[in-house]
Amino acid sequence: xxxxxxxxxxxxxxxxxxxxxxxxxxxxxxxxxxxxxxxxxxxxxxxxxxxxxxxxxxxxxxxxxxxxxxxxxxxxxxxxxxxxxxxxxxxxxxxxxxxxxxxxxxxxxxxxxxxxxxxxxxxxxxxxxxxxxxxxxxxxxxxxxxxxxxxxxxxxxxxxxxxxxxxxxxxxxxxxxxxxxxxxxxxxxxxxxxxxxxxxxxxxxxxxxxxxxxxxxxxxxxxxxxxxxxxxxxxxxxxxxxxxxxxxxxxxxxxxxxxxxxxxxxxxxxxxxxxxxxxxxxxxxxxxxxxxxxxxxxxxxxxxxxxxxxxxxxxxxxxxxxxxxxxxxxxxxxxxxxxxxxxxxxxxxxxxxxxxxxxxxxxxxxxxxxxxx
Numbered sequence: 218x219x220x221x222x223x224x225x226x227x228x229x230x231x232x233x234x235x236x237x238x239x240x241x242x243x244x245x246x247x248x249x250x251x252x253x254x255x256x257x258x259x260x261x262x263x264x265x266x267x268x269x270x271x272x273x274x275x276x277x278x279x280x281x282x283x284x285x286x287x288x289x290x291x292x293x294x295x296x297x298x299x300x301x302x303x304x305x306x307x308x309x310x311x312x313x314x315x316x317x318x319x320x321x322x323x324x325x326x327x328x329x330x331x332x333x334x335x336x337x338x339x340x341x342x343x344x345x346x347x348x349x350x351x352x353x354x355x356x357x358x359x360x361x362x363x364x365x366x367x368x369x370x371x372x373x374x375x376x377x378x379x380x381x382x383x384x385x386x387x388x389x390x391x392x393x394x395x396x397x398x399x400x401x402x403x404x405x406x407x408x409x410x411x412x413x414x415x416x417x418x419x420x421x422x423x424x425x426x427x428x429x430x431x432x433x434x435x436x437x438x439x440x441x442x443x444x445x446x447x448x449x450x451x452x453x454x455x456x457x458x459x460x461x462x463x464x465x466x467x468x469x470x471x472x473x474x475x476x477x478x479x480x481x482x483x484x485x486x487x488x489x490x491x492x493x494x495x496x497x498x499x500x501x502x503x504x505x506x507x508x509x510x511x512x513x514x515x516x517x518x519x520x521x522x523x524x525x526x527x528x529x530x531x532x533x534x535x536x537x538x539x540x541x542x543x544x545x546x547x548x549x550x551x552x553x554x555x556x557x558x559x560x561x562x563x564x565x566x567x568x569x570x571x572x573x574x575x576x577x578x579x580x581x582x583x584x585x586x587x588x589x590x
Contacts, residue, residue, distance in 0.1 A: 221569070222504060222506070222509075222569070224237075224509055225237065225238065226255075226502070226504050227253075227255050227504060227508050227509070228253070228255065228262070228265045228266070228269065228275060228276060228277050229276045229277075230253055230276060230277050230278065230279060230508055230510065231292070231510075232292050232293060234276075235276055235293060238274075240274050242274070242294065242295070242296070242297050243274045243275065243276050243293055243294070243296045243297065244268075244273040244274045244275060244296060244297045244298045244404075244408075245268050245273055245274070245275045245276075245296050245297075245298050245299060245300075245301060245404075246275070246276055246277075246278060246293050246296045246300050246301070247261050247264065247265055247275065247276070247277045247278070247300075247301040247302075247303070248277075248278050248281060248290070248300060248301070248302045248303070248343050248347070249261035249277055249278070249279050249280070249303050249305055250280060250303065250304040250305035250309055250312075250326070250334075250335035250339040250340075250343075251279060251280065251305035251306055251326040251327075251335075251519075252279050252280060252326055252327055252328060252334075252507065252508075252511060252517050253277050253279040253507070253508045253510075254506070254507045254508070254517060254519075254520045255503050255504040255505065255506060255507070255508065256503055256505050256506070256520065256523065256524065257498070257499055257501075257503055257505075257528065258306075258523045258526070258528070259306060259520075260303060260305075260306055260359075260360055260361075261277055261279070261303055261305075261360075262277075262503065263397065263498060263501075264301065264303075264359070264396055264397070264400055265277055266498075266501040266502070266503060267397050267400055267401065267498065267501070268400060268404065269501075270501055271401055271404055271405075273298070273404060273408075274297075276293050278290070278292070278293065279508075280327065280334045280335055281343070283336050283342050283343070283346060287346055287350065290343075290346050290347060290350055291350060295351055295354055296354060298355070298404065298407050298408060299354065299355040299356065299357050299389075299403075299407060299413070300347050300351070300354055300355070300356045300357070301357050301358075301359065301400075302340060302343045302344050302347065302356060302357070302358045302359070302386075302388070303340070303358070303359055303360030303362070303363070304335070304338075304339035304340040304343075304360055304361075304362035304363075305326055305335065305339065305360065305362075306326060306360075306361070306519070307326070307361065307362075308361055308362045308365065309335055309336070309337060309338060309339035309340070309362060310337060310338065310372075310373075310374050312324060312326070312335070313332070313335075313337060314374060318373075318374065320332075323518070325517075325518040325519040325522075326517065326518075326519045327517065328511050328514035328515050328516070328517050329514065329515035329516070330515075330517075330518045337374075338385070339362070340358055340360070340362045340363055340366075340382060340386060341382065341385045341386045344356050344358060344386035344387060344388050345386065345387060348387045348388075355389045355390070355407070355413040356386070356387070356388045356389055356390075357388065357389060357390045357391070357392060357403065358382065358383075358386055358388040358390070358391050358392070359391070359392035359393075359396050359400075361541065361545050362382070363382055363391050363392065363393065364392075364393040364394055364544070364545050365541055365544060365545065366379070366381065366382035367381055367382065367383070367391055367393050367423045367481070367483060368381050368423075368440065368456065368460060368472070368474055368481060368483065369381065369440075369443045369446045369453065369456065369474065369476075371453075378443070378446055378447055378453065380443045380476045380481075381423070381425070381443075381474070381476060381481045383423060383424065383425045383481060384425065384476060384479075389413045389414075389424070390403070390413060390416060390419075390422055390423075390424050391422060391423040391424065392421060392422055393421060393422070393423060393483070393486075393545075394421055394464075394486055394487075394545060394546065394547065395490070395531060395545075395546055396421075397490070397494075397498055398421070398487045398490065398494070399419065399420070399421045399422060399487060402419055402420075403416060403419060403422075406419070417430075417482065417484075418484070419484065420484050420485055420486060420487045421484060421485070421486045421487045422483075422484050423481060423482060423483040423484070424481075424482055425476075425479050425480070425481055425482075426479060426480045426481075426482055427478075427479055427480075428480070429473075429475075429480055430473060430480060430482055436470050436471060437470060437471050437472075437473060438459050438463065438470050438471070438472050438473070439473050439474075440456045440459060440460075440472055440473065440474040441453070441455060441456050441474075442474060442475040442476065443474065443475065443476040443477070444475075444476075444477075456474070459472065460472065461544070463485070464486065464544065464547065465543070465547055465548045465549070466485075467488075468485075469485035469486060470485065471483065471484055471485060486547070489532075489547070489549045489551050490531070490551045491551070492551070492552055492553060492554050493554075495530075495531065495551050495552070495553050495557075496553050496554050496556075496557035499528070499553060499557055499561055500557060500560065505524065505564065505565065505568050506568065506569070507520055522576075523576075523577075524568075524570075524576075525565055525571065525572075525574060525575055525576045525577075526575070526576050526577035526578070526579075527558060527561050527562060527565070527575060527577070527578050528553070528579070528580065528581075529552060529553060529558060529578055529579055529580055529584065529586045530550050530551060530552040530553065530580045530585060530586050530587070531546050531547075531550070531551045531580065531581065532546045532547050532548060532549050532550040532551055532580070532581070532585070533546065533548065533550075533580065533581055533582045533583065533585065534548040534549075534550065534585065534588075535582060535583065536548065537582075540582065542581045542582050546581055549589065550580075550585045550586075550587070550588050550589050552586050552587045558578075562575060
């Protein structure tokens, strides 16, 4: 279906593709638990396109094998700036297990829906491997698994409260929420010579500090420590209330939580993306197709479902107890312009395999286009 499109139109995923571009070293390497589909509904593709648009050399390693000699993690070498890691579009544990804790037989983000292409707690497994192989290269984690586990959280699968995923992964920095604005600032600051430890002021990030940060009491909320949460459900619930409120404020405060002798610092989020900023993301040159490596493999179910859909906005003010959209994208609505939407529709009609129907126009949940939130 995509045989006529040059492979250079995709973000590279192999050493051969990198060499064909004449690149000796990549600036950023992204590790993803999903197959690589170059479509704006797939988070790794979006971040890769943003990085590319900023003028940096980027590649993706989709669904690396963590059970062999780790060659997938080594094949592209050492990036100049950092590794970016995501478990994929879903939390890897929800991807793997049902609500009854039974192993699922399929994975919609893998060709043929094949299960087993990513590990349990994929974010932690991938990050630890990178720290083992490249201990001096910064590892930045993001995506929904990182976002929803940035502070003490209840892990249904182990029936325990777990500390911030920063503790288990050993990552240097965590990006929560939608990361386009954040990744651009991080790129600029690291490329200008700043050490990863100097990025403590970047909004919409979290990091682990060895000592209690200097703080302005008016702009800081000190959460109950991880240890206090372990001994008190009420304190854990109080923390959750603060996290929920501060994640959805125009002027949010910094959150600090002690974990043992260390401290997790969660900076306030970036201001809501404007319509123009959102348009710029969706106007990036996505092929809207799976990488050619999957040409001879069965379809990727998640792609088949979403390939002809158009995102009108981000965010959801619903706040339903069973849903994480408002926790990840926020409750404020950021809408695209009509011009950008129509441009994407026109692009879809020219995509190989298009059958004449736009399957969906909407947002991450209900249609809240231009409703602000």
